[in-house]
Amino acid sequence: MAERPYIVGNWKMNGTRAMLAQARAIDRASQNLMKVEVAIAPPYTLIHATHREVEQIGVGAQDCHPDPEGAHTGDISATMAADAGAKFAILGHSERRQDHGESNALVAAKASAALEAGMRIILCCGESEETRDAGKAESFVTRQLKASLPENLESPEESLTVAYEPIWAIGTGRTPTVEDIGAMHSAIRALLVELYGEEQGQLVRILYGGSVKPENARELLDADEVGGALVGGASLTAESFLGIVMAAADTADA
Numbered sequence: 582m583a584e585r586p587y588i589v590g591n592w593k594m595n596g597t598r599a600m601l602a603q604a605r606a607i608d609r610a611s612q613n614l615m616k617v618e619v620a621i622a623p624p625y626t627l628i629h630a631t632h633r634e635v636e637q638i639g640v641g642a643q644d645c646h647p648d649p650e651g652a653h654t655g656d657i658s659a660t661m662a663a664d665a666g667a668k669f670a671i672l673g674h675s676e677r678r679q680d681h682g683e684s685n686a687l688v689a690a691k692a693s694a695a696l697e698a699g700m701r702i703i704l705c706c707g708e709s710e711e712t713r714d715a716g717k718a719e720s721f722v723t724r725q726l727k728a729s730l731p732e733n734l735e736s737p738e739e740s741l742t743v744a745y746e747p748i749w750a751i752g753t754g755r756t757p758t759v760e761d762i763g764a765m766h767s768a769i770r771a772l773l774v775e776l777y778g779e780e781q782g783q784l785v786r787i788l789y790g791g792s793v794k795p796e797n798a799r800e801l802l803d804a805d806e807v808g809g810a811l812v813g814g815a816s817l818t819a820e821s822f823l824g825i826v827m828a829a830a831d832t833a834d835a
């Protein structure tokens with residue numbers, strides 16, 4: 582576990598203004614759990630309101646367009662998300678890759694735009710069940726991540742977080758074994774060291790995501806090279822999300 586675990590809630594396409602009460606509750610409780618860095622990525626419509634409601638936790642976006650502005654009906658640029666209060670963007674989530682056909686090159690361009698707008702990035706990678714069954718998970722994920730990283734990344738230790746999320750574990754209640762997570766995170770670490778050098782490569786946090794819940798968080802966060810968690814379903818109520826944050830605080834104490 583990294584020195585200060587990072588627990589990020591990805592609300593996906595969930596949340597109207599009524600959910601701001603959950604954000605407030607998460608924020609208030611996190612003020613007493615300073616050993617953990619806590620953040621949430623609400624839908625675009627709630628970024629500004631969430632940013633205004635919270636004092637301690639980070640607020641981010643779940644995507645951005647690669648261009649700063651232009652004729653792209655329905656899209657939101659990194660500049661606009663940052664202006665609304667987003668301090669980071671989640672990019673390359675498997676739901677974006679699948680539902681919107683996002684290629685590695687597009688993810689890299691979006692990541693580049695987010696950095697340009699002054700945001701940090703959480704870059705997602707992860708294999709399908711078929712790829713895992715074929716024994717190709719590590720080679721697939723490291724190749725996918727390498728091709729999705731932006732070229733304008735100057736201080737990876739500050740700007741970059743990687744999230745490993747096996748597609749078959751997202752929203753399914755299934756998780757890889759602690760050994761499999763440790764092996765994948767070590768392979769990702771080796772890639773980061775190869776790309777950014779020993780010192781910076783070691784400092785980039787690698788989150789695990791996929792069916793993280795209060796009940797399994799402690800075990801998953803204890804796996805080798807796991808620096809925190811990216812949480813979907815269990816981030817939608819303050820109660821379950823804070824259960825995970827508290828598990829992270831325990832591992833940071835251990």
Ligand code: PGA
Nearest residue numbers: 751752791792812813814
């Ligand atoms: P889940 O989603 O926690 O609901 O499995 C994780 C994610 O997609 O980030």
